Amino acid sequence: MSAAVASPLWFGRVLLAFVRRELAAVGGYRTAFVIRLLGFGLAVGSLLFLSRFIGAVVNPHLAAFGGNYLGFVVIGILGTEFQQVGVSVLAQRIRLAQVMGTLEAEIATPAPPWMVLGAPPVYEVVISALRSSGYLLGAKLLLGLDLSRINWASLGLAVPLIIAAFAGLGLLAAGTTMLVRRLNPVAMVIGSLSFFVSGVMYPVTVLPGWLRAVGALLPLTHALAALRGALLIGASPGQIQGSLLALLIFAGVLAPLGVAMFGFALRRARIDGSLSHY
């Protein structure tokens, strides 16, 4: 039976079919799959030596995080990966579908465009969440990361806000990619800038004031502050309310802006015929 209107059931079917197709394609990309697994192993290994090297030093900048550099950097990397997925995956998917030529055929089906393009980000966010859990578990079991003080209420509030803020950025990036038909300029700028000023590898307290101000304009800065508070020191929602509020503002501004931008880009593609251009 066909779904007549765009419904969660229909989206579920598309998502299921997409996952099946991805899994079927994995067999055709065995080398890439093995390389990805190897990369994961190397990343966990590098954290081991980094934490041995830096963890031995008493650092006043880490006091707010329980002096735990390992936890600090693991969450920095996880947050960066989440942002990377949020900002890049939709744009990558559109670009790939344009280059492969599948986008036009998919858009020609009755499924609304948000459904056609929505399945890959959802799938990637789930994969990314699983990978992040793997990182955390690996860091706990192999490196002795202390996760005994997690505040689940803070985590439960922070994660949806983080996803919404990154999804808004992702829609903006995807719209831009459709318009310029080049690799994702938004992801490149946001990714590089965030890595520099959002406190991924070092606390933002080591930055000069003006760079800290730049960092405050990026969602990753607040995402990392909220996640570190919730995961490392068991901070309550009240203790991380500044970060949560900032994330709420980012989500509230970026998500509708992203939807509008993406809608505009899709309409432009139907005007200039670029659904299958590359």
Add this chain to the structure above:
Amino acid sequence: MSLPPPATIEVHNLGKVFQAPGTLRDMMRGRLFAKPVEALAEVSFNVRPGEIACVMGPNGAGKSTLIRILGGLLLPSAGRALVAGLDAGAGTAEFRRRVAFVVGDERSFHFQVSGRGNLHYFAALHGQAPAVARHRAGELLERVGLAGAADRRYREYSRGMRQRLAIARGLLGDPRVLLLDEPTLGLDPKGARDLRLFLRDEVIRGGGRTAIVCSNDPTEVRAMADRVLFLTGGRLSGEAPPDRIEAELGL
């Protein structure tokens, strides 16, 4: 005297102008956009229910632009197209249910996935439940003669098999109107003939459908068309029965 049945496709004064972003040279001359290119102008015609209309014209005449507008993939700059009773420009889900754009572009499938897997995915985009999708894909693969190769990866398919899979995909939603862009391009003569007969007799006539076929191949047009429309420089330059196309083309 009874009135003729309503046209399944009604095209009124359709026009399309492309305006690409300017090159560096354009921008240095103070222009944000490149010179506009008029791909279609004042194109009007009707296609009756059950009719197969072929559109012929030299490369760059506007055939692909026309068929993409009729398929709702491209917005016209002027005029209007009603296909199966719905405005092509609105591009609603109901429109895309009634109208199938069968693109023979080899890049429009996933190469690492089997023919069956590709159809399952597109069936989901039609909103079909997994069990329905499996049944429908199996039925269509059988109909287009790909049942024996259904589980081979798409990258292993020959050109003819890829065209057949594209047709199967176009039929997933049981559309009323088919828009076919060079359906036998690049096929060997026998493969092309078999596919044309299959399309004409089983898919279009057998299914009570209406079709527009864009093609530059006189053999194909003679074999399939009830009526031929000629496009030249984006304008409709004439119309003829299929046995008169050589005269119209000056061959």
